Amino acid sequence: MPTPVFPAEPTLFSLTDVAITRLRGLDRAKYLQGQVTCDVNALQPGQSTLGGHCDPKGKLWSNFRLLCLEDSLLLLTKPSVLVRQLPELKKFAVFAKVEIDTYPGLTVGVAGQGTDAWIAARFGVQGTALIEGGMAVQVEADRWLLVSELPLELGLPAGQESLWWGLDIKAGIPHLEAVHQGEYIPQMLNLQALDGISFTKGCYMGQEIVARAKYRGANNRALFVLAGTATNPVASGDALEIRLGDNWRRSGMVLNAWQQEGQLWLTAVLPKDTEADAQFRLKQDEAASLRLQPLPYPLVD
Template structure:
């Protein structure tokens, strides 16, 4: 990945930190602009071999059969107590060959966890550091034949394109590093460069939380609305943590939920910062935060008590917090329904 870092620097990019990049014109581009974004905060863990599907079926909340090369379902990996170790998107890129797209900080910890069980199966796990992930946001002629439905994918022998939800059309493109510069050049002919923050704000607007290593083992899947996004199959067989996850759903025991909010001030709060009500009682925490391009506030994902009313006065670090509506209904989205409605596979 060193060569890719050099390429981003040659394009005027600068690392904001170890995983996020920014470009000189970022501040002048609104969130509804069309853009090309390096998705350096995401990465791929590969599961490959004759037993890959069977192995994943026993570890993940998705029904692996739904990952059919057309639908790329969301999923989680849990502890025996049902807490999320990592959330991911599951892509079938070839027979007996799967990619998990997840936050880069969780690839190594998840691999270490899964390696405990891998020796009992005919399959291998590998961090695909040779892949580059790009984000395409907005209208572009290049995307004319790409999937038009969220969580659907198209692929060829080398690259994969997956549609993600958001206020603008957007796609994640994963391809070998040695092909990335050519694809980058083709895309920049139509799209302006933008930093990782643009993609992260689109995730916030979509009510989509990609957990980091700092969040690992903190939430039940329902606390990040994963069942409302179709990321939990309640009809498949057992997987690690399944009993707790199912009990929380059927008994209605989820007391905290993911929400969208806006915070006064242009400095993002530290992840995990406490949300307090008018009586200074802690009622939740910040899950993700990005500065609004207007510079007048911050866009947030929060995990907050379900007992708190939407219009209740709230604050973080003494700054006013205003809640916003989720872009999807807070009810179970049946992944079996999604699978049945999958678009025909695309070449």
């Protein structure tokens, strides 16, 4: 069965389906600290974290990967969320010494067997760190993001961008699209399990709702990985149905999907008590058949 698998050697992925928002200025960390779920103040140059940007009700405008450079902070998101998310991020910037614009550099991925050793030899780093012109971020073993304002002459074979995002799906890494904005609190995307939420940092937009979900057990949904077969193209926002006896009932929405030769891997937000052997299909493709896959990390509240 085709599945998103690591290439046999370090392979270059040109990442076009990513947007980078840059924050500069003396107040950049202080400003962002009051907007997002992660502890921005705790980051030193060369460090990175996942995080979320919420509305006052604790629902996500976006989730992101945050990179801390010497003179700026970079937020990596899906491009589709920017129309609504960016004005919210800029809303109070007039009161702070912060500039918010688009990062002029490029983003590529490198993945495949031996990539950790290749990165160490090429850039002299063993983990997430600054490199000349930008930053190298270790996503997982043998998989890295490179963000740079300088040209990257890497001399590696090229891979399909869809595989990169498929590997994120297998890793249980969420990517919110515009269709999901205002639907989920951060814990529904497992951001607490991915170290994307600080519960000690103090106030930020939506913080009370996020904290209540943790301390009062108010959240009953989580991100799951599913795999199986499908005939029709699958997109973010498509409805999933779960089998209950002889009937099917709506259960959640597709977050991200990877398809190849009729095989399908996807992430979806589902009830936390979903049985491990549950059967799923797509509402618009009744012939589809999907099963839960093990998450590569433990779910925590």
